[in-house]
Amino acid sequence: MNILVIHGPNLNLLGRREPDHYGILTLDMINALLQEAAQKARIAISFYQSNAEGELVDAVQKAIGVFDGIVINPGAYTHTSIALRDAILAAGIPVVEVHLSNIYCREDFRQHSYISGVALGVISGFREQSYLLGLQALIAHADRKPG
Ligand code: CA2
Numbered sequence: 001m002n003i004l005v006i007h008g009p010n011l012n013l014l015g016r017r018e019p020d021h022y023g024i025l026t027l028d029m030i031n032a033l034l035q036e037a038a039q040k041a042r043i044a045i046s047f048y049q050s051n052a053e054g055e056l057v058d059a060v061q062k063a064i065g066v067f068d069g070i071v072i073n074p075g076a077y078t079h080t081s082i083a084l085r086d087a088i089l090a091a092g093i094p095v096v097e098v099h100l101s102n103i104y105c106r107e108d109f110r111q112h113s114y115i116s117g118v119a120l121g122v123i124s125g126f127r128e129q130s131y132l133l134g135l136q137a138l139i140a141h142a143d144r145k146p147g
Pocket of ligand 1: 009010011013014015016017018022073074075076077078098099100101102103110
């Protein structure tokens with residue numbers, strides 16, 4: 001099994017500001033936790049971060065035929081990007097949407113996701129654990145599927 005983790009805009013700044021919402025870990029630390037979990041589960045994992053919407057769309061398109069699942073934190077594009085939603089739908093790869101903060105406890109504009117409707121599921125509010133739970137969910141989903 002081959003998993004891609006995609007981090008959206010500004011997540012490269014993690015660990016420096018807004019710890020109440022996003023925790024204290026840097027993106028590298030979160031990736032290291034995911035790498036360790038993937039190793040234990042004997043699966044391959046890759047990481048990608050971009051601040052640009054088009055680059056995130058490209059990453060989803062390039063994942064076709066390469067990755068079996070995607071864990072994505074679309075960052076603020078969650079609430080704005082029909083392009084990312086369309087790319088995920090077109091790719092046909094199982095996607096789990098994750099958020100560090102609980103977007104449903106925050107400002108109104110964060111409470112709608114364009115991505116949720118094309119995702120397998122959503123995990124929101126558990127800081128870095130959201131990513132680890134997202135990875136677990138993808139593995140469980142693959143185990144359930146025949147072939
Ligand atoms: O809770 C999440 O994971 C979010 O996807 C994070 C996004 C936000 O726009 C979404 O509504 C919810 C923001 C990521 C920005 O991360 C920062 C990290 C450090 C300093 C400033 C921003």
